[in-house]
Amino acid sequence: MSLWESIVLGLVQGLTEFLPVSSSGHIELGKAIFNIHESEAGLLFTVILHFATALSTIVVFRNDIISILSGIFKFKWNPETKFSLLILISMLPAAAVGVLLNDKIDGLYSGNVTLVSIMLLLTGFLLYVSDRLLTQTKDINMNSAILLGITQAVAILPGISRSGSTIAIAVLLGIQREKAARFSFLMVLPLIFGAMAKEILDFSNQGIAQPSSFIIDIPLIAGFLSALIAGVFACKWMIAIVKKSKLSYFAYYCWIIGIIGIAFSLLS
Secondary structure, eight states: OOHHHHHHHHHHHHHHHHHTTTHHHHHHHHHHHHHHOOHHHHHHHHHHHHHHHHHHHHTTTTTHHHHHHHHHTTTTTTTTHHHHHHHHHHHHHHHHHHHHHHHHHHHHHTOOOHHHHHHHHHHHHHHHHHHHHOOOOOOHHHHHHHHHHHHHTTTTSTTOHHHHHHHHHHHHHTTTTHHHHHHHHHHHHHHHHHHHHHHHHHHHHHTTOOOOGGTTHHHHHHHHHHHHHHHHHHHHHHHHHHHTTTHHHHHHHHHHHHHHHHHHHHHH
């Protein structure tokens, strides 16, 4: 993979991880457009991009994370401890799906442009419907955390936006928009770092990765930096968008890209 392709895919990952348009779907479409095979892109490159967007989340929500951690280490039942428990509950469905169906999921991420496009159309529908609701006043509770966790598990399918679907479902449940966005972005952090740890162990067990072999890999570094910078920008932008109830614009975008993707798969 060239330096230019790494930068572009990094930008795509950083922007679409937070914007409700499916990062996995756009990465697959990008690989199809650039004619990049999975062996060229590499699992390591995917892990690096996800680490960059996880770091973006930490940068944007650093004050929230510090507050949550300080509350946890007071070893008392307080709002921070309750929030952490809800995060833990929400990650269980996706973690279970990832462990039990890992091989089948990997098979879906193999240039399946038609599936990606159909899922983008579904994402657009969720965004459009949720944007029609004007009043949301509820907080996240145990039941909503479970439902959002199930939504996040379904969003493992390429083409369904994880942030878009979880925020949309939260809004449909009556949860305040800003709280929905905050929970959506924070609930994925444990999963990202868990998946990264698994991949690192896989590399180590297979003897594929030697730490020194990637230090001067310029495309990897460029992809990481572009995803990190774009991720910080997109995360802040997405929070402002959710507050202003402008998700329907992304619904139109998902529909357009979905239709283009279907046409591309039929004509290629």
